[in-house]
Amino acid sequence: MAKLCNDEVAIVMIPLPAQGHLNQLLHLTRLISTYHLPLHFTGTTVHLHQARTRVQGWDPLSISNIKFHEFPTPCYENPPPNPNSTTKFPSQLMPSFHATCHLRHPITSLLRELSCSNKRVIVIYDSLIAWVLQDAPNIPNVECYSFRSLSAFTIHSWNKPNSVEENDGFLKNLPSMKDSLTLEFLEYSKVQREYRKNVSSGDLYNSCYEIEGLYLDLLSKGNSTGHKQWAIGPLNPVKPFARKESRKSSICIDWLDKQEPNSVIFVSFGTTTSLSDEEIKELAIGLEKSQQKFIWVLRDADKGDIFNGKSRKIELPKGYEERVGKRGLIVRDWAPQLEILGHVSTGGFMSHCGWNSCMESISMGVPIVAWPMHSDQPTNAFLVTEVLKIGVVLKDWAKRDELVSSVEVEKCVKRLMVSEEGDEMRKKAMELSKSVVDGGGSGKEMDSFIAHITR
Known part of the structure; x- marks a missing residue:
């Protein structure tokens, strides 16, 4: 050039x-x-x-x-x-x-x-x-x-x-x-x-x-x-991350290195979403019952100034982290999303479908469990699931006032992570990723x- x-x-x-x-x-x-x-x-x-x-x-x-x-x-x-x-x-x-x-x-x-x-x-x-x-x-x-x-x-x-x-x-x-x-x-x-x-x-x-x-x-x-x-x-x-490319060691990447390919679902709802205590409880139970490995970024949405003021302490069901043991990793701070999505062990992404997250997930070849929250996210979720066919819907926007149940969480996680349909979506996501990268x-x-x- x-x-x-x-x-x-x-x-x-x-x-x-x-x-x-x-x-x-x-x-x-x-x-x-x-x-x-x-x-x-x-x-x-x-x-x-x-x-x-x-x-x-x-x-x-x-x-x-x-x-x-x-x-x-x-x-x-x-x-x-x-x-x-x-x-x-x-x-x-x-x-x-x-x-x-x-x-x-x-x-x-x-x-x-x-x-x-x-x-x-x-x-x-x-x-x-x-x-x-x-x-x-x-x-x-x-x-x-x-x-x-x-x-x-x-x-x-x-x-x-x-x-x-x-x-x-x-x-x-x-x-x-x-x-x-x-x-x-x-x-x-x-x-x-x-x-x-x-x-x-x-x-x-x-x-x-x-x-x-x-x-x-x-x-x-x-x-x-x-x-x-x-x-x-x-x-x-857009290239999958090598360890040497990371500026500093991350507990998430260290944990992912020990998992099988495509065995982990990454759960994160971005920087503008705060789940209620009820939603957190149902999501926690659903992830536990799915028996799938997961990384869950459990944090509140950003304030206008993220460096000032206290953050809410988010509680999980009693004994939860002990029960899920080594199968789940709870992250309560900033997580390296790009590196997680680019890791070979990550096989799915439960997301709010913000466009930034969608593009990162698509470019890394990772299919999505869609739980839109606001703004353009319902439309992005439609694009991912109905147009590109590389995701499943967890929260139907028409039912936005209803609580997402643990049963629905379990069903959608299994559908993406341990089914022929999920495997096909992963294959399609990887093909789309390759065309985007190339x-x-x-x-x-x-x-x-x-x-x-x-x-």
């Missing part, structure tokens, strides 16, 4: 301060770094610390052409998550989202400074933080590209265009958006959408044509603005995007 001139084009990354969003843009920064362009990763002080602390698969300190810009924000409320809320949406993060409006002026100053010493300044911003760029159109050599953290399938289905494909069959059975988002977040999103209209020169997707070709094409055809789009995923590292968008599509911005 020819080395590009560093003083012609600079790139500025602006993530939304939530783990799944921070993670995707940080991985994208890593991919762009190989093109030898100067990179500037911006954000609040606390959230940049969070992103760098939790990154997996590579060390951000090892990339010399990434400069981190930490901007302080005024104090905001930092409420704990409510595991008993009537909705699973992480409302506790909203104060930190609203606080990002204070990034407008420092980011504008950075863009003006960079515009004086570069032919072009390229801004890649999370589509949910567009309001910080309202001054960008006044800087002549700044171009802004919206990063869409959702799947193309979700965006297409939420837009509900009158397409032949939609009228043709199974898409009529898509889960409802009802109760997946709060009114406060919908209003916040509406504001960002209005600002996005004025600044965006194109869209980037953490996806690829091997996974979502039809829906990426439909989005392109339905694009009335003429904006270009690039499917540059998967953004996460031909995914982080190659040719990324080359196309870089060629466009350095034209």
Whole structure:
């Protein structure tokens, strides 16, 4: 790859301060770094610390052409998550989202400074933080590209265009958006959408044509603005992990090393979900009765500031860990999800179906037990189970108000881990993984995007 001139084009990354969003843009920064362009990763002080602390698969300190810009924000409320809320949406993060409006002026100053010493300044911003760029159109050599953290399938289905494909069959059975988002977040999103209209020169997707070709094409055809789009995923590292690639030893990986291939189901619901005590009890019993090996990440959802405030102490049924013994590993802190999914012993993933987790699971060839909680997760679960056919449904979104029973947990875990149907899904997931790794968008599509911005 020819080395590009560093003083012609600079790139500025602006993530939304939530783990799944921070993670995707940080991985994208890593991919762009190989093109030898100067990179500037911006954000609040606390959230940049969070992103760098939790990154997996590579060390951000090892990339010399990434400069981190930490901007302080005024104090905001930092409420704990409510595991008993009537909705699973992480409302506790909203104060930190609203606080990002204070990034407008420092980011504008950075863009003006960079515009004086570069032919072009390229801004890649999370589509949910567009309001910080309202001054960008006044800087002549700044171009802004919206990063869409959702799947193309979700965006297409939420837009509900009158397409032949939609009228043709199974898409009529898509889960409802009802109760997946709060009114406060919908209003916040509406504001960002209005600002996005004025600044965006194109869209980037953490996806690829091997996974979502039809829906990426439909989005392109339905694009009335003429904006270009690039499917540059998967953004996460896609090679199975060797021990030497891990930055530090992990109890999870040490434990997995002792298990048989495809014998372990990984249970994790991301950083925005808190299970109630009842849900935890039923899940625990279901995993125990399934008699399958498991790693269970048992932790509360993130607060707006993960480094401040106490975390809830989550209780398991009395004597539970002693009963499951060496068959189950309970992790109550941050777990190396990419390494776990990439381990040969991992044969399944019980997931909330956040798009970040879906892409990681697909790229590692691991089928999914789908338990969607909020936002785009019900639609992602539909994509995984009904379109790609590499997963089973544990929680039907139409029954979102009902408690998932231990019987249902046991049944779904066994269905994925110890049945011919589960074996077939594993085979299909591995085939999809191979096609993604061999031909995914982080190659040719990324080359196309870089060629466009350095034209």
